[in-house]
Amino acid sequence: MTSRTLHDARVVETTDVAVGARRVVLEPPTGARRRADPGTHLDVRVEVPGGRPEIRSYSVVDSTPDGSRLAITVLRSPTSRGGSAHVHRLRPGDVLRCTAPLQNFPVRIGAQRYLLLAGGVGITALAATARTLTRLGADVDLVYAGRSRDRMPYLQDLQAELGDRVHPAVSEEGDRLDVDALIARTAREAPGTEAYVCGPLGLLDAVTRAWRRHGLPPTALRYETFGSSGRHSAQAFRVQLPALGIETVVEPGSTVLESLQRSGADLMYDCLKGECGLCVLPVRHVDGLVDHRDVYLSEQQREAADSLCVCVSRVAAGPQGREPLLVLDLP
Known part of the structure; x- marks a missing residue:
């Protein structure tokens, strides 16, 4: 397992590759250079408002074979808690303090067919992954969905390299992705397909539901998130953890986990993306609507709303208009 030790990587190049998307090329120190296989990411330390250091994860878009240069690409989010703004500066x-490449999203070589589905x-x-599978001669299709071409990083580069294996779905051109x-076409024509999906929570939910509805094997569907905007706008809400005597407010730019930590709670967590389930806490009571932003819970x-991934999920005001409140237990 690759160490999560942080090293000083030197920034050697920064380029805007789409509206709001910045490519950053890093040069790790000699002792921290590792080959970045498809699906790897870097854990990066960023400075968020208030001067607090936090860890964010960014996918390695491409790298040199020896890992002497690694590129990440980060979207400047208007609802960012500070990580994307730090990278854009x-x-x-x-x-930039970061780990060597870490692997959470490996591709299995040898599948009958591959469907890669990217959102934004x-x-x-x-x-x-698309480049590697193409180079190996695999049967692969890359479906790339976005609002407009100028907001879709690397679209032209991938079309030039992979040709008709790339299938853009551009909403502003009237070609909205029909998941x-x-x-359904995958199930009918190529049921042996393995699918790899990365995008917002809405896309992952739609793919997961369709995959199940059309009878495809769940083990052939793999995904990674880059963060979720949720179903409700982020708003402040109170959170209580009676077992530790904590009551605090979760601001729109923070998370339940961060707010509880600042109040002295020592909680378990890992991915900070709602994928691993390590941070799940039982819900004792809630006033408002639980906005699950994870991909871990079934x-x-x-629907039961009796547990919550505190690293990403939130509470929004309900129809009664009362101040939203979340009361948690320890497992």
């Missing part, structure tokens, strides 16, 4: 010569900046997790039709668990 970097200039050549700056130093989710392409960063799939670009290297159910895509999965649909039945979400």
Whole structure:
């Protein structure tokens, strides 16, 4: 297992590759250089408002074979808690604290067919996989969905390299992605397909539901998130953890986990993306609507609303208009 030790990587290049998307090329120190296989990411230390250091994860878009240079691409989000803004401020010569490449999204070589489905900046997790599978002569299709071409990083580069294996779905051009039709066609024509998906929560939910509805094996569907905007706008809400005597407010730019930590709670967590389930806490009571922003809990668990991934999920005001409140237990 690759160490999560942080090293000083030097920024050697920064380029805008789409509206709001910045490519940053890093040069790790000699002792921390590792080959970045498809699906790898870097854990990066960023400075968020208030001067607090936090860890964010960004996919490795491409790299040199020896890992002497690694590229990440980060979308400047208007709802960012500070991580994307920190990366966008970097200039050549700056130093970024980061890990060697870490693997959470490996591709299995040898499948009958591959469907890669990227939503927006989710392409960063799939670009290297698409290139590798194409180079190996695999049967692969890359479906790349976005609002407009100028907001789709690397679209032209991938089309030039991979040709008709790339299938853009551009909403502003009237070609909005029909997830159910895509999965239905996959089930009908190539049921041996393995799918790799990265994008916002809405896309992952749609793919997961369609995959199940059309009877495809769940083990052939793999995904990674780059963050979720949720179903409700982020708003402040109170959170209580009676077992530790904590009551605090979760601001729109923070998370339940961060707010509880600042109040002294020592909680377990890992991915900070709602994928691993390590941070799940039982819900004792809630006033308002639980906005599950994870991909760990099952649909039945979400409907029950008796547990919550505190690293990403939130509470929004309900129809009664009362101040939203979340009361948690320790497991």
